[in-house]
Amino acid sequence: MDIARVISKRSSALWAPFLILILLASLPLCAPQYTIILLTTIFMYIVITVSWTMFSGPTGYISLAPAAFFGVGVYTSALLGLVLPLPAIIGIGGLASFCLALFVGALTLRLRGTYFVMFTFGLVELLLHFVLWWEVNITGTTGRVVPTVNNTKVFYFMLIIFVILMFALYTIRGSRFGLALEAIGQNEDAAAHTGVNVTMVKVITFAISAFFMGAAGALMATRWTYIDPKIAFNPLLSFMPVLMAIFGGMGQLYGPIIGAAIFAYLEEFLITRFPYYYMLIFGTIMVIAIVYMPEGLVGLIRRLLKSSTEGRHART
Amino acid sequence: MKSKVLPGILAFAVAALFMVSSAEAKRRPAKDKIVIGQAIALSGPLAGGVAIAGGPIYELWVEEVNKNGGIYVKEYGKKLPVVLKRYDDKSDIGTMTNLLEKLILNDKVDFVFPPWGTAWLYAAAQIANKYHYILIGGPGGALKLKELKLPYFFQVLNFSETQAPGLAGIFKEVGVKSVAVIYRGDLHGVEYGDAMVPYFKKKGIEVKMKKSYPPGIKDLSPLLKEAKSLGVDAFCAASYPDGGMLLTGQSIELGINFNAFFITVTPFSPNLYRDTFGVDVVEGVMGGGAWNAKSSPGAKELVDKYVSRFGVEPDYWGALYYWSSLQHFQQAIEKAGTLDQKKIRDVMATSTFQTALGPFWYDKNRYFVNHPGEIGQWQKGVFEVIDPGEKRTAPPLYPKPPWPKKKK
Amino acid sequence: MIVRVLDIGIAGLLLGGIYALIAVGLTLQYGVARVLNIAHGEFIMIGAFITWSLYIIFGINPLLSLAICGPAIFTIGFLLYRTLFRRLRISSASPAAFEGSSMLACFGLLFIIQNLAILIWGADIKGYSYLAFPIRFWGQTFAANRLITLGFALAIGLIFYFFLTWSRLGKAIRAAAQDAAAAELMGINIDQVLALCFGFGALMAGLGGTLLSMSYKIQPTMGLEYTVIALIVIVLGGLGSIPGSFIGGLLLGLVGSIVTYIQPGLSLVAYYLLFMLLLLAKPTGILGK
Known part of the structure; x- marks a missing residue:
């Protein structure tokens, strides 16, 4: 009987995500177009947050570089225009970010704690101002038009990026590589002593997470239609994944996902209902959330479930 | 337990989204007003610019139109009051494009007004054009925008x-x-x-x-x-x-x-x-x-209205341009007798109307040329x-006097 | 040539003085109290707007506003720590978790403060002219208001430095900066000290805002760019080192001034390049251990 329960649990864990995926994939057939646009944005945040958690979750290194990697993707897309097919552009955008992350990672991952945080943050600003200077003084132009793409197509591509990301995440988690990553997070020095190539593991994970941010950026550029360095390298975007992951709760894989989804939806909801007060409301929600849900939504859900099962036990 | 929670939440979220979106799509009131949508920076770095240049003109125009009972649309046989529906784009271009599409697709507004800033105008022009919505350019303008040749985009401001x-x-x-x-x-x-x-x-x-x-x-x-x-x-x-x-x-x-x-x-x-x-x-x-109050009688009137409404003078670059472009737009709607974008666009592209700054028309690229x-x-x-020619209201002062030496 | 060098140097210091002041504020909050205060710039903004209102409406001298803004903003900061951040510190499992959760809370504060400022003062840019006239010495011209700003920034920095070195409370703050847990064991009321640190940090931001408003135009959204600069400076100076961030601020002003003189387009690039190269070469900053 125990085995049966395990199997059914297993299968439910497997089929449920698939069902949701199919549901999402069929959405464009029946949902209004704006829902698709909104979902694309929400999934963009999910992709960035999950790929951020991929590196920063297990290692505990808080990276503020997402805006840099996302921006590189955006810029790649803007530079290439639509001369190449969209999947190729997304791939190149992702690869460009991957390479940048390899370089930056190799350079900086010996920095720890706050110094790493600040370096990654500086990277965004450096790229922004350097690209700006380059365009203004060397190429003599700034700002690029990106041709628009069908909204449904963008949605599907974002969904595909998300699925690949989740697949990559599961693969890494179950592998020796993932274990090494966990070990680094628990005690970096100890991990090094047990033979883990600490630098290599960190740099590669950092680069993989950057790949997905870059890919998402390259895709989103087609939604924004006009790109300049200030738009591509928006420092606020670096904070978003951190906030969303904390809001959702970092302990579980699904924490960042629901964190990003609810955070992004909430923002859209407030901004359209209360254009003049939305920051006030949103800010208050953030402060209350962090005070009363220190472990994020995941912690809250767990507490609720616990109390409800305890209640049931009490009644029986 | 973990595995049950995740799918449950996700399924709930998806279902909720379905419900929200379909509920919003159903609401469509009978035609008793013209709704105009605008995604513009109410917060963020651009908000300061919106407040001193351009932003208030749109509000003033809406109030002015409604004071006269609205815009007469022959198709409906009555004057329809105008409602301005504004969203805050946070000075972020991604948010602006999303909200503009929300206004067009979800809120099904009758018309859209432009966002603030040249880069934002670029992006908005392309999106409005994609849905065949007229976009009358507001604050912003660039040569590069001309190269795109967007049939539903009208450039108002000089640059x-x-x-x-x-x-x-x-x-x-x-x-x-x-x-x-x-x-x-x-x-x-x-x-x-x-x-x-x-x-x-x-x-x-x-x-x-x-x-x-x-x-x-x-x-x-x-x-x-x-x-x-x-x-x-x-x-x-x-x-x-x-x-x-x-x-x-x-x-x-x-x-x-x-x-x-x-x-x-x-x-x-x-x-x-x-x-x-x-x-x-x-x-x-x-x-x-x-421009200034001496530019035309309409300009003087605009300054007076603006001062009595907002307590300060309007900006002396764009305000008269936008104001007149909106007057041109209103007359185009009334002449077309419909709210159909294509028909109004055609009237706008070809007709000259009297406005606050005088006769107002667009050239073949749909660029406003009769600058004050x-x-x-x-x-x-x-x-x-101080331009050479008949628009001049005073000869240039040259050389500029030195900055006064005042000590407090 | 020497005159030119002097000119660039002083221009750099004029800007660096303000950077130094706001960076000292953030060092107290981040370096000591461990709150990554993304809303630091919002306190600067509040200081600037209060000064503006007092000057425009009541005609109160901006330098006098220092005495009004300072205590008011100190109180806000102190209370915020006592209520919000203390709670977060206690409920956080680890220092890293506290860093994350306090960042989220600060983001919330940023939103709230900025929105309130827009509701109170409107979103538009504001400014006033105060002491806007040239002063000439050593054959060069300088702006009176900026010289005054620098003078006050240096004076405030010095006073604070002496306070830290000589007073009991100052010593407690320095102890907390080095090792909060050990300081607590030594019988220091760490909650009180950290709350005071946060309050002093907000105070510095408020004073910085007042001084800024004398030579720069202000708007409710101005905060973030100063936060960013302050973040760079505190790392430059060595996290938690108060003299370090003061020197770092002056240094950043100097570098900006030199690069602006050679190639203005690159002045901001230079900030970040300097910052990142220094981080790589000496991660603990100029005065770090």
């Missing part, structure tokens, strides 16, 4: 294309021999920087210095000092309000004066620029624009139009 030759003409007239040009490192700066130089050269004016500065710079004094040491007659800056205010402030503080002092964006604002520094201080400063003025200059508290 470097006409202002640069205007400025060069004035400089030639008053006898400027040499200039220094500095420009902000963005689309606005680059276009103005590049546009001004060839016109100056054509008029035989020597460009002794041309340098860019990054947005967000906190000290422009080295540029001022360098220009001064080169002994140029005129100092020209293509900047946004932050740079424009800093530049003027530092010139005053350091007592560095030029025979002509021109800044593209900022001097046009009476409350921000003139009243912050003082009428006697800004005497002789030139800026992009331009290109370059303004503060003279005794009035932003005088």
Whole structure:
């Protein structure tokens, strides 16, 4: 009987995500177009947050570089225009970010704690101002038009990026590589002593997470239609994944996902209902959330479930 | 337990989204008003610009139209009042494009108004065009936008294309021999920087210095000092309000004066620029624009209405342009007798209507050409139009008087 | 040539003085109290707007506003720590978790403060002219208001430095900066000290805002760019080192001034390049251990 329960649990864990995926994939057939646009944005945040958690979750290194990697993707897309097919552009955008992350990672991952945080943050600003200077003084132009793409197509591509990301995440988690990553997070020095190539593991994970941010950026550029360095390298975007992951709760894989989804939806909801007060409301929600849900939504859900099962036990 | 929670939540979220979106799609009231959507910066770095230049004009126009009962649409046989539905784009272009599509697709607004800023206008023009929505350009304008050839986009504001030759003409007239040009490192700066130089050269004016500065710079004094040491007659800056205010402030503080002092964006604002520094201080400063209450009877009326509504004067660059473009738009709707975008677009593209600034029409590229003025200059508290020709409201003051030495 | 060098140097210091002041504020909050205060710039903004209102409406001298803004903003900061951040510190499992959760809370504060400022003062740019005239010495011209700003920034920095070195409370703050847990064991009321640190941090930001408003135009959204600069400076100076951030601020001003003189377009690039190169070469900052 125990085995049966395990199997059914297993299968439910497997089929449920698939069902949701199919549901999402069929959405464009029946949902209004704006829902698709909104979902694309929400999934963009999910992709960035999950790929951020991929590196920063297990290692505990808080990276503020997402805006840099996302921006590189955006810029790649803007530079290439639509001369190449969209999947190729997304791939190149992702690869460009991957390479940048390899370089930056190799350079900086010996920095720890706050110094790493600040370096990654500086990277965004450096790229922004350097690209700006380059365009203004060397190429003599700034700002690029990106041709628009069908909204449904963008949605599907974002969904595909998300699925690949989740697949990559599961693969890494179950592998020796993932274990090494966990070990680094628990005690970096100890991990090094047990033979883990600490630098290599960190740099590669950092680069993989950057790949997905870059890919998402390259895709989103087609939604924004006009790109300049200030738009591509928006420092606020670096904070978003951190906030969303904390809001959702970092302990579980699904924490960042629901964190990003609810955070992004909430923002859209407030901004359209209360254009003049939305920051006030949103800010208050953030402060209350962090005070009363220190472990994020995941912690809250767990507490609720616990109390409800305890209640049931009490009644029986 | 973990595995049950995740799918449950996700499924719930998806279902909720379905419900929310379908509920919103169902609501469609009978036609008793015209809803106009606008995604514009109410917060973020651009919000300051919206408040001093352009933003309030749209509100004023809506109030004005409703005071007269609305816009008469023949199709419905009655006057329909106008409602302005605004969203805050947080000065973020991604948010703006999303919200603009929400207005068009979800809220099904009848028309859309433009966002604030040249880059934002670019993005909005393409999206509006994609859905065949008319977009009447507001604050912002660039040559590069012309190359896109968007049939539903109408450019209202003048920009470097006409202002640069205007400025060069004035400089030639008053006898400027040499200039220094500095420009902000963005689309606005680059276009103005590049546009001004060839016109100056054509008029035989020597460009002794041309340098860019990054947005967000906190000290422009080295540029001022360098220009001064080169002994140029005129100092020209293509900047946004932050740079424009800093530049003027530092010139005053350091007592560095030029025979002509021109800044593209900022001097046009009476409350921000003139009243912050003082009428006697800004005497002789030139800026992009331009119009004033003397430009036309309609212009005088606009100033009065604006002052009585908001308590301050309107900006002397875009306000009259946008105001008149909206009057043109209203007459186009009434002439077309419908709310159909295509039909109104055709009327707009071909018809001339009387507006506050006089006759208003678009050329074959759908660019407004009958500008009330290109370059303004503060003279005794009035932003005088100093273009050569009939639009001029006062001759240029040259050389500019030195910054007054007042000590508090 | 020497005159030129002097000119660039002083121009750099004029800007660096303000950077130094706001960076000292953030060092107290981040370096000591461990709150990554993204809303630091919002306190600067509040200081600037209060000064503006007092000057425009009541005609109160901006330098006098220092005495009004300072205590008011100190109180806000102190209370915020006592209520919000203390709670977060206690409920956080680890220092890293506290860093994350306090960042989220600060983001919330940023939103709230900025929105309130827009509701109270409107979104538009504001400014006033105060002491806007040139002063000449050593054959060069300088702005009176900026010289005054620098003078006050240096004076405030010095006073604070002496306070830290000589007073009991100052010593407690320095102890907390080095090792909060050990300081607690030594019988220091760490909650009180950290709350005071946060309050002093807000105070510095408020004073910085007041001084800034004398030479720069202000708007409700101005905060973030100063936060960014302050973040760079505190790392430059060595996290938690108060003299370090003061020197770092002056240094950043100098570098900006030199690069603006050579190639203005690159002045901001230079900030970040300097910052990142220094981080790589000496991760603990100029005065770090």
